[in-house]
Amino acid sequence: MIRKEFIVAENQRGLLVKDGRLLQMLDPGRHTFWDWDNRLSAEIVTAQGVFNSPWAAIIEKLHPAMAAEYFMVVRPGEGQAAVVWLDGRASLIVRPGQAVHVWKVLNDVRVETFDVLAEPRLGKAQLVAFEKADTVTGGTVAAIAIVSVAEAQAGLVFFDGELIETLKPGRYGYWQIGRKVTARTLDTRPLPLEVTAQEILTRDRISIRVTLTSFVQVADVEKAALATPDYQAHIYKLVQFAVREAVGGRTLDEVLNDRETVDAQIVGHVRRELGDIGVVVTELGVKDVILPGEMRELINKVIEAEKLAQANLIRRREETAATRSLLNTAKLMEDNPTLLRLKELESLERVTEKIGRIDVHASSGEGLNAVLDRLVHLKPRD
The missing domain is CATH 3.30.479.30 (Band 7 domain)
Structure with missing residues (x-):
């Protein structure tokens, strides 16, 4: 005769098994049993979140009353997705064809089911709530596809390669269950x-x-x-x-x-x-x-020659203009003695600027007139 004792904590539950058959669920506390043939055992499990054990499906089928008391079975149908809320927080997303057993002894469990075929797009509040939820393993891609469209951009959403809608700047979420969601953004600015x-x-x-x-x-x-x-x-x-x-x-x-x-x-x-x-x-x-380098040098030489020719042409034009001006001045002085005298005095002024001293002797009786009349002559005097 063997006396067996099992202790179950507050966050745990015990599965009392005899010869591979579940007898009962053990609640928190100390449990004592007499095992005459040493055939009893207890499997202690954490009673929070998902009940990941082969016993979960067995309890659901063979002990429905026990299943209804201790956990909630989440099994969405085709074209549906189920969101499991634990204590007011979206914690788990379940795909079609999957079954999840969620403990409800320590958590407030609520399940929300969505028709992902009829309403593929999530609302703003749903996106914020669901994007951090875990997805039950088994899917090849995430359950929710998030599309972000930046400022001055436009977004295009495709379901299995088919264009569904065009989006303005913002953040959007789509159920990616039963379909592959892809997106492309284009900048609309020049x-x-x-x-x-x-x-x-x-x-x-x-x-x-x-x-x-x-x-x-x-x-x-x-x-x-x-x-x-x-x-x-x-x-x-x-x-x-x-x-x-x-x-x-x-x-x-x-x-x-x-x-x-x-x-x-x-x-x-x-x-x-x-x-x-x-x-x-x-x-x-x-x-x-x-x-090419040699072509640049050749073009530079051509430009240099053109500019040099232009400079020579301008210089010849200026020289011609200056000669023509001198000829006109000479003609005026020839016909106007007073103008000729003024020009002589102007020349005398330029000559005397370079002379430091002039001595005038009055022995000839001419005095200063000898300087004014004889020092500079632009034309022989009569």
């Missing part, structure tokens, strides 16, 4: 698209590198997302083709001297080939034209 330098051969067989800058903007979000896998890469290729066509049909001088026409041709080609994919090219133009 975005710069830099086309890096590429080597192009001009019509006069000169290799140059051209860099372009463009701005693209999404006008129709759904078209932009569905028309091409990547609209920016698509426009990038179109710009490359357009610049080759525009530059390859011109000489180097035409490319350098008529940038506006080149830009207009590139823009026209891109917009024509782009079509209606929900994206517009707001601006597009050539940013840089990079020449």
Whole structure:
């Protein structure tokens, strides 16, 4: 004869088993049994949260009264999801085809069931409450898909590859049960698209590198997302083709001297080939034209020669103008003795500025008049 004693704590329950058959559930306290043949055993389990034990399904089927007293069975149907609330907090999400046994002896348990097929989108309050809940293992993906759309963006939600709706900036949640939820966001602001330098051969067989800058903007979000896998890469290729066509049909001088026409041709080609994919090219133009080193030196020499020729031409024009002015002045002085005398006095003034001292002798009887009349003569006197 064996006397067995089992102690069950407040947060525990005991499963009294004899020969592999459940006899009763042991509540907290000290339990004493006489085991004549040493056939009794007790399995002590924590009575909080999910009852993860093979005994859970056995109790549900063979001891329904015991199951109803100690735990709640959560088994959502097809197209449904169950949220288990413990003490007012969403703690667990159960998928269709799963069965969960939740202890209710120490927690306030509440189960909320949702039709995920009819209402796939969660409300704001539901998203906040459910996003931190655990999901019963067995699913390959999370039970809830969260889609975040930033400011100045638009979001697209797809169920199994099918476009469902377009979203404004915000945070959204969708039941990902029985479907795969994917999302894509697009920026609706004008975005710069830099086309890096590429080597192009001009019509006069000169290799140059051209860099372009463009701005693209999404006008129709759904078209932009569905028309091409990547609209920016698509426009990038179109710009490359357009610049080759525009530059390859011109000489180097035409490319350098008529940038506006080149830009207009590139823009026209891109917009024509782009079509209606929900994206517009707001601006597009050539940013840089990079020449080979030897070509830059040659062009610099040509520019230097042109500038030197222009400088010589200007200098000759100025010399001609100065000579013509002197000729006109001489004609005026020839016809006007007074003007000639004023010019002589002006010349005398410039000469005397460089003379430190002038001695005048009056023995000849002329005095200062000898200086004024004989020192400077612009024209022989009669």
